[in-house]
Amino acid sequence: MRAADITAFGLPVELAEPHAPVVLFDKVNLAFDDKTILRDVTFSVRAGHTKIFLGASGAGKSTILKLMLGLLKPDSGTIWVLGHRVDQMTETQMMGVRHHMGMVFQEGALFDSFSVGENVGYKLYEETSMPLEDVRKRVEEVLGFVGLAEYVDRPPSALSGGQRRRVAIARAMAARPTLLLYDEPTTGLDPMTCLSVDTEIVKLRDLEHVTSILVTHQLRDAFFIATHQAQRTASGEMALVPASEEKIEEADFVMIREGSIAFEGSAGDLRTTTDPYLRTFLS
Amino acid sequence: MTERRGWAIEAVKSALLEVQEYFRLCGAAIRATFSRPFYWHDLIEQIDVIGLGSLTVVLLTGFFTGAVLALQSGMTLDQFGARPFVGRLISASMIKELGPVLTALMLAGRVGSGIAAELGSMVVTEQISALRALGTDPIRKLVVPRVLAGFIMCPILTVVANTVGMLGGWIIALTQLRVSSGIYWSSVVEGLYIQDVWMGIIKPFFLGFVIVTIGCHVGLRTSGGTQGVGRATTNAVVAASVVVLVVDFFVTRLLISLLF
Numbered sequence: 001m002r003a004a005d006i007t008a009f010g011l012p013v014e015l016a017e018p019h020a021p022v023v024l025f026d027k028v029n030l031a032f033d034d035k036t037i038l039r040d041v042t043f044s045v046r047a048g049h050t051k052i053f054l055g056a057s058g059a060g061k062s063t064i065l066k067l068m069l070g071l072l073k074p075d076s077g078t079i080w081v082l083g084h085r086v087d088q089m090t091e092t093q094m095m096g097v098r099h100h101m102g103m104v105f106q107e108g109a110l111f112d113s114f115s116v117g118e119n120v121g122y123k124l125y126e127e128t129s130m131p132l133e134d135v136r137k138r139v140e141e142v143l144g145f146v147g148l149a150e151y152v153d154r155p156p157s158a159l160s161g162g163q164r165r166r167v168a169i170a171r172a173m174a175a176r177p178t179l180l181l182y183d184e185p186t187t188g189l190d191p192m193t194c195l196s197v198d199t200e201i202v203k204l205r206d207l208e209h210v211t212s213i214l215v216t217h218q219l220r221d222a223f224f225i226a227t228h229q230a231q232r233t234a235s236g237e238m239a240l241v242p243a244s245e246e247k248i249e250e251a252d253f254v255m256i257r258e259g260s261i262a263f264e265g266s267a268g269d270l271r272t273t274t275d276p277y278l279r280t281f282l283s
Numbered sequence: 284m285t286e287r288r289g290w291a292i293e294a295v296k297s298a299l300l301e302v303q304e305y306f307r308l309c310g311a312a313i314r315a316t317f318s319r320p321f322y323w324h325d326l327i328e329q330i331d332v333i334g335l336g337s338l339t340v341v342l343l344t345g346f347f348t349g350a351v352l353a354l355q356s357g358m359t360l361d362q363f364g365a366r367p368f369v370g371r372l373i374s375a376s377m378i379k380e381l382g383p384v385l386t387a388l389m390l391a392g393r394v395g396s397g398i399a400a401e402l403g404s405m406v407v408t409e410q411i412s413a414l415r416a417l418g419t420d421p422i423r424k425l426v427v428p429r430v431l432a433g434f435i436m437c438p439i440l441t442v443v444a445n446t447v448g449m450l451g452g453w454i455i456a457l458t459q460l461r462v463s464s465g466i467y468w469s470s471v472v473e474g475l476y477i478q479d480v481w482m483g484i485i486k487p488f489f490l491g492f493v494i495v496t497i498g499c500h501v502g503l504r505t506s507g508g509t510q511g512v513g514r515a516t517t518n519a520v521v522a523a524s525v526v527v528l529v530v531d532f533f534v535t536r537l538l539i540s541l542l543f
Contacts, residue, residue: 066412069416071412092420095419098417098418103416107409109412110410111410123417123418123419126322126419127417127418171417
């Protein structure tokens with residue numbers, strides 16, 4: 001759904017409701033000192049859908065993710081995440097909401113002092129009462145999902161940039177989040193590695209049914225994620241195929257320009273836009 | 284002139300903000316110590332890093348301080364024919380003042396800088412944000428174990444420094460000053476009052492707390508990439524060293540009024 005009116009979303013959100021909005025921003029404003037970062041930002045993200053934020057560096061894209069996670073608080077406006085009004089929650093209350101979320105940071109943000117396996121199993125080991133044996137199994141499972149099962153005991157410093165991003169994705173998905181946030185997951189990677197990271201994002205969305213919010217300025221990756229879908233074949237293998245029209249419609253593009261939403265629509269809408277700024281960005 | 288005044292006001296504001304944030308961190312750390320979740324294995328790890336890791340430097344500092352104190356005071360005491368009292372001077376100096384302060388300064392250099400660099404690096408590489416995103420409170424996970432480890436280990440390391448300091452003094456008294464072991468050790472015991480021992484034990488708790496909290500505060504407020512980490516490390520050592528001397532003065536003043 002693409003609407004700017006808060007009444008259209010029928011809050012509070014029931015998580016069990018199919019396609020309910022899991023994230024809702026209503027007229028969110030944020031400034032650091034005299035610099036405006038976000039101005040009247042309003043959007044929603046429906047369960048199981050993908051939201052892709054595009055924009056130049058410094059436009060305020062990553063700030064939106066930090067606001068969702070409660071790492072920053074807005075100056076005004078309301079933010080609902082998974083049925084909770086996070087702009088009014090304390091850090092302690094936010095911990096409960098964050099248990100249902102995962103975030104892949106720009107450079108991975110893996111813990112240097114832990115091995116790959118410890119990074120991936122961190123949340124399960126430290127913040128849940130899951131038995132160690134089950135944690136180990138889940139770590140192996142998610143590392144296998146991103147194709148890095150043999151790296152479980154290596155330190156993050158021994159990994160390449162692309163492998164670090166994939167471990168970061170594995171860490172974010174280990175606790176089976178409802179909502180996954182990706183902050184420039186492919187920035188600085190070579191095209192082949194970008195493709196493998198994009199594939200992981202599509203797999204997670206379609207096979208694990210995780211709502212995805214992606215921040216990037218890499219158009220090729222954004223369109224790849226919006227126009228592909230992952231399926232399991234009869235033999236149980238994963239296959240990446242061109243997305244159906246319905247699936248493509250489930251991916252929303254949002255262009256952030258100087259802290260405001262300059263465009264919101266599907267991949268098709270973005271391709272056919274006549275806005276001079278967007279045309280320049282697309283070219 | 285107006286520009287200079289504006290700059291001064293900004294500097295004062297910035298300093299007050301730092302102090303406010305420091306006390307907020309201390310308050311949050313103390314509250315988190317007495318509530319769940321508590322990361323026991325991190326506390327054990329930090330006791331190892333801060334305590335055992337600092338043992339070598341504390342042993343060397345304590346030993347050579349005691350030894351040089353014996354050398355210097357031996358010459359001075361000779362002028363009054365009081366060489367046999369060298370043990371009394373060493374024990375009083377080491378236990379009341381030099382042991383706690385030198386141990387604290389060594390910890391400020393080793394532990395304070397290490398904590399500021401480690402936490403600063405975690406801030407600039409977004410590992411702190413990642414911790415929060417994973418549902419972990421960085422105060423509980425990173426600050427509380429370090430503060431408790433510093434609080435527990437600083438007095439223990441001070442006792443170690445005092446002990447090896449007196450041993451260093453004994454070796455010098457025996458080999459250089461020709462003072463017999465019996466005279467030295469009886470002088471060491473005679474020079475001490477129970478109040479001195481209490482003072483030597485109580486002060487390191489305060490000093491350990493400020494060293495680690497300053498390291499954590501400076502580390503967690505790091506900004507400006509790797510250059511910022513370097514700056515934070517230097518600031519942590521300088522601030523912790525100065526605050527150790529200031530706190531030492533005020534705690535000594537307080538303990539004198541309470542104990543004597």
